[in-house]
Amino acid sequence: xxxxxxxxxxxxxxxxxxVLLRCxxxxxxxxxxxxxxxxPNKGLQLLLKYTSAATLVKGINGFEAxxxxxxTSFHLTKxxxxxxDAAEYFCVVRGLAGTALIFGKGTTLSVSS
Amino acid sequence: xxxxxxxxxxxxxxxxxxxxxxxEQNLGHxxxxxxxxxxxxxxxxxFSYNNKELIINETVPNRFSPKSPDKAxxxxxxxxxxxxxxxxxxxxxxxxxxxxxxxxxxxSGTQLSVL
Numbered sequence: 001x002x003x004x005x006x007x008x009x010x011x012x013x014x015x016x017x018x019v020l021l022r023c024x025x026x027x028x029x030x031x032x033x034x035x036x037x038x039x040p041n042k043g044l045q046l047l048l049k050y051t052s053a054a055t056l057v058k059g060i061n062g063f064e065a066x067x068x069x070x071x072t073s074f075h076l077t078k079x080x081x082x083x084x085d086a087a088e089y090f091c092v093v094r095g096l097a098g099t100a101l102i103f104g105k106g107t108t109l110s111v112s113s
Numbered sequence: 114x115x116x117x118x119x120x121x122x123x124x125x126x127x128x129x130x131x132x133x134x135x136x137e138q139n140l141g142h143x144x145x146x147x148x149x150x151x152x153x154x155x156x157x158x159x160f161s162y163n164n165k166e167l168i169i170n171e172t173v174p175n176r177f178s179p180k181s182p183d184k185a186x187x188x189x190x191x192x193x194x195x196x197x198x199x200x201x202x203x204x205x206x207x208x209x210x211x212x213x214x215x216x217x218x219x220x221s222g223t224q225l226s227v228l
Binding site: 038 | 146148156171205216217221
């Protein structure tokens with residue numbers, strides 16, 4: 001079975017400092033991994049996805065994530081936080097083709113000036 | 114143009130009522146989904162339809178009945194609403210259900226409050 005664990009329910013950073021949102025996954029198969037972002041009162045938007053082509057994945061808005069099989073991790077990073085990055089972030093896994101996405105419980109990112 | 118639109122955005126109703134949430138996508142996608150996000154922000158798949166055919170049906174009370182009149186629409190009807198049904202419901206679509214790396218496009222959500 002597939003699952004993801006987001007290790008922090010809340011992360012607070014100052015504007016201009018690095019962001020690290022941690023995610024560990026569990027999958028019996030070679031997984032596809034995603035990060036989605038949800039801004040307040042908005043739907044979810046895909047930030048980036050890993051599909052085994054490259055272990056370092058670049059997404060929108062300066063975010064990137066690195067797939068580390070040995071650590072079963074897919075942490076999301078950004079070198080410099082912006083106020084507009086404040087949102088809820090979801091790590092997501094899909095295993096077999098044809099199965100639904102499995103969402104983590106989310107990490108709330110707060111950015112202070 | 115909004116890719117995935119769902120209505121209404123907010124829905125406040127009494128226990129025991131029957132209500133529907135509508136979803137439409139104009140992306141030409143074959144697959145549509147309903148997800149439920151509870152008060153703790155946890156998102157869980159409820160249903161998935163591929164070309165109007167039910168593909169995924171998670172453990173959801175049979176008071177919830179999805180209906181797909183065509184592949185661009187997936188409506189969610191809820192009978193005998195209960196307090197625990199209060200949540201945000203998200204509709205989503207994707208090109209196909211078959212590809213592991215497919216991207217989902219989400220609607221902006223319907224916040225359902227059952228009083």
